[in-house]
Structure formats: C-alpha cells, structure tokens
Amino acid sequence: MIAQSTRAPDAPGDAALRGMFAARKQVFIDQLKWDLPVLDGRFELDQFDTPDARYLILLDPHDLRHRASARLLPTTAPHLLGDIYPHLCTDGPPTGTSMWEISRFCLDPAQTPDERRDARNQLVTAIADYALNNGINEYAGIAEAGWYHSISKFGWVCRTLGPVHRDTNCRIVAFNITIDEDTLPGLKRTGTYAPLMLKYEEGGEPAL
Structure with missing residues (x-):
C-alpha cells in the first residue's frame, strides 16, 4: 500500500510520515553515515522537507x-540538486513545472x-505512475554511482547530467529520467513493473 493524497482522512497520515523519517534515519545516517540533521534522535529531516514536498510511502x-x-x-522550489549540488550538472540543474526531483529513495532495512x-519495484512503478497522472515529464536526482547503474536498468529512459564526482566517501552523479507513454512498457519489459493502488502524502512540517 502506498500513501496517496493530500493527507486524506483515510490515509495513515503522520504515522506513515514518522515511519518514513525513522527509516530514513536508519538508512542514510546509521548505515550510510551521511552527515544529516536528526530530529528527536529518531527522525531524519532536512531543509527540503517542506510543504512543497510530496511523499510516496509504501x-x-x-x-x-x-x-x-x-x-x-x-524544481521550481528549493531542492537538493538545484540548491546544494548544481555543480554536478554540466549545463546547470534542470528546472521547470514538468520537471521534479526524486530524493531520499529509501528501502526499509528490516526487510529480506x-x-x-x-x-523497490513497487516504488519505482509508483514514481512513474505519479508522474504520468500529475503532469510530470521528467525527474532529476542525485545518486551514488553504483545506485545510478541500477536506476538506469529499470526500463525507463535515464541519462547522466554530468560526470561522476567524489563526495566525501562515495562517488555521486546527477541524473535525468524521462517519463512518457513508453515508460510503463519499459518497466514491464525489465520485470520492474509492480503496480499498486496509490495515495499521496503532502509535504509540510509533520507533527512527530
């Protein structure tokens, strides 16, 4: 199940958000050792967890x-690639009303x-479905070089926006994903397509 909407009355609401922020802390801070802010010792949030954010939560x-x-x-609002990592893009970070950024792709570590x-497959499919249903033609993002290699094999059209850079303990690269009528067939060809019923969670400052 993926949380949809604008904090719909039947959505899990802040419980889903708490689970997401706690998992982000486990993955990005505890496991990957990223230097990120922590709220209440349990939750990873940063300056981009704002009312502009939309969360897909499985x-x-x-x-x-x-x-x-x-x-x-x-990308018309503050975002990671445009504000922190514009140097990763040879021609500058892409922006536009139909271009959105993907970040904090998080798989809960307690799973097999x-x-x-x-x-992962369900979330990738949700990301594509969300774009197709909300006027998003492209995504941009930043990934560790090895993770980008996986992203590029999912079946959608994916390319780098600049060369790989060394960042602290890993190599990172900016990327672009095109979303169009060929995206879902592409995900199906690679076995990545795994549709679910969607709900969407708005951004904002959750009551944790």
Missing part, C-alpha cells in the same frame, strides 16, 4: 510498517532481500 498492508518511500520536489526487491 506500507505493509497488514501492520502498516514502512517498506519504502521517496520524496518528490518541484526479496522483500526489498519487491518494495
């Missing part, structure tokens, strides 16, 4: 625990490898 259908999530930001793969 929840277990039985106990509603977090399985996977991603943050989407309009098979569960993580299933959650």
Whole structure:
C-alpha cells in the first residue's frame, strides 16, 4: 500500500510520515553515515522537507510498517540538486513545472532481500505512475554511482547530467529520467513493473 493524497482522512497520515523519517534515519545516517540533521534522535529531516514536498510511502498492508518511500520536489522550489549540488550538472540543474526531483529513495532495512526487491519495484512503478497522472515529464536526482547503474536498468529512459564526482566517501552523479507513454512498457519489459493502488502524502512540517 502506498500513501496517496493530500493527507486524506483515510490515509495513515503522520504515522506513515514518522515511519518514513525513522527509516530514513536508519538508512542514510546509521548505515550510510551521511552527515544529516536528526530530529528527536529518531527522525531524519532536512531543509527540503517542506510543504512543497510530496511523499510516496509504501506500507505493509497488514501492520502498516514502512517498506519504502521517496520524496518528490518541484524544481521550481528549493531542492537538493538545484540548491546544494548544481555543480554536478554540466549545463546547470534542470528546472521547470514538468520537471521534479526524486530524493531520499529509501528501502526499509528490516526487510529480506526479496522483500526489498519487491518494495523497490513497487516504488519505482509508483514514481512513474505519479508522474504520468500529475503532469510530470521528467525527474532529476542525485545518486551514488553504483545506485545510478541500477536506476538506469529499470526500463525507463535515464541519462547522466554530468560526470561522476567524489563526495566525501562515495562517488555521486546527477541524473535525468524521462517519463512518457513508453515508460510503463519499459518497466514491464525489465520485470520492474509492480503496480499498486496509490495515495499521496503532502509535504509540510509533520507533527512527530
């Protein structure tokens, strides 16, 4: 299950957001050792978790625990690539009303490898579906070089926006994904397509 909408009354609401921010802390701070702010010792939030953000949150259908999530930001507002990492883009970071940024792609570490793969495929499909239903033609983002290699094999059209750069302990690259009528067929060809019923969570400052 993926949380949809604008904090719809039947959505899990802040419980889903708390699970996502807690998982982000486990993955990006505890495991990957990124230097990021922590709220209340449990949650990873940064300056881009604003009312402009949209969150896709995959929840277990039985106990509603977090399985996977991603943050989407309009490039017409402050976002990671445009504000922190513009140097990764040879021709400058792309912007526009139909260009959004993907960041904080997070797979819950408590899952088995098979569960993580299933959650990854469901989240990738949700990201494509969300774009097709909301006037988004392209995504941009930043990825560790090895993760970009995986992203580029999912079946959608994906390219780098500049050369790989060394950032602290890893190599990172900016990328662009095109979303059009060929995207879902491409995901199907690679076995990545895994549709779910969608709900969407708005950004904002959640009551944690």
